[in-house]
Amino acid sequence: MGRELKRLMKKGITIAGNILTDYIKTVSTYPRSGNLADIFDVQQAVGGCVPNVLIDLARMQGGIRLHAVGRVGDDEAGRYVTDMMRSEGIDVSGVSVSAKKKTSFSDAMSAVDTGQRTFFHYRGANAEFSPAHIPQASLECDLFHIGYILLLDAMDARDPQYGTVMAHLLHDLQAQGVKTSIDVVSGEAGMFQEKVIPALRYCDYAIMNEFESGSVSGLSARSEDGTLIPQNIIKTMQFILRQGVRRRVIVHCPEAGFCLDAQEGLFIEPSLKLEKGYIKGSVGAGDAFCAGCLYAIYHDRDPKWMLRYAAAAAAANLSAPDSISGMRPQQELVDIMQTWETNRL
Secondary structure (H helix, E strand, O other): OOHHHHHHHOOOEEEEEOOEEEEEEEEOOOOOOOOOOOEEEEEEEEEOHHHHHHHHHHHHOOOOOEEEEEEEEOOHHHHHHHHHHHHOOOEEEEEEEEOOOOOEEEEEEEEOOOOOEEEEEEOHHHHHOOHHHOOHHHOOOOEEEEEEEOOOHHHHOEEOOOEEHHHHHHHHHHHOOOEEEEEEOOOOHHHHHHHHHHHHOOOOEEEEEHHHHHHHHOOOOEOOOOOEOHHHHHHHHHHHHHOOOOOEEEEEEOOEEEEEEOOOEEEEEEOEOOOOOOOOOOOOHHHHHHHHHHHHHHOOOOHHHHHHHHHHHHHHHOOOOOOOOOOOOHHHHHHHHHHOOEOOO
């Protein structure tokens, strides 16, 4: 069967989980408690796994059917983020509306004097999102990706048989023949093993950053001075694979992308060299890397190509201050991955 015929027969990718709106506020300084700071600018942008990854995939123009599944409030923010996805050709019929909770959002305070960002997050409708809001019987996709573990209260809840509600969902989807993938948020380290490991038993792909993966294994990815410890990342991926991941464990960090494939072994690809002043923001860089991985997985690319393409997607993201504006069509990303120099790991 030819590659083009295989592509036409595929059902697409579903991204489920966190949907939110980011309010990026540029402030004069981050004040001490009780003090005042000026707000110079306010920008609204989409945020969360679902819109970030889906819009990135849509802008890659890879010919993939894209489906959003999640929960928003009956408010302007919910309509904003849903309309943004719809305008990119994404199927938003799986996005349900809460009658009780507002759309989840984050206030990102970006201080002019230091450039540091501080986040205040409202969980809102995301906290309600559960398997009851996913049309599993009629789900039309080949690959189902959900994020973020530790930021979806109902999905993170305990399940007596599978460990967590999300693990139960992933088990049921795998039983239907759907490939499953997960992502994690950099939350409280003490909850990682309790909430993440059950899901690992029922996923084909696990994608996370070096902090998140190290919190799962208990091995720090960095020394006290911040230096990366690649050997610990490799041991961490081996640990995660042993928990039940069927195909690939993928770890990303600013220095490189790592992949441990259950059949093909270990792959490491350094990040791309970026000119001074190129980076305009890092919001959504992890989601862009994730989108690059899912694109490659969906198109049956090998791990080395996947990591290089995902690095190009992350680099494109860094050229814009928000989570989606920097993304480029897939041919431009291929040109980037083939022509830009890489850093030394």
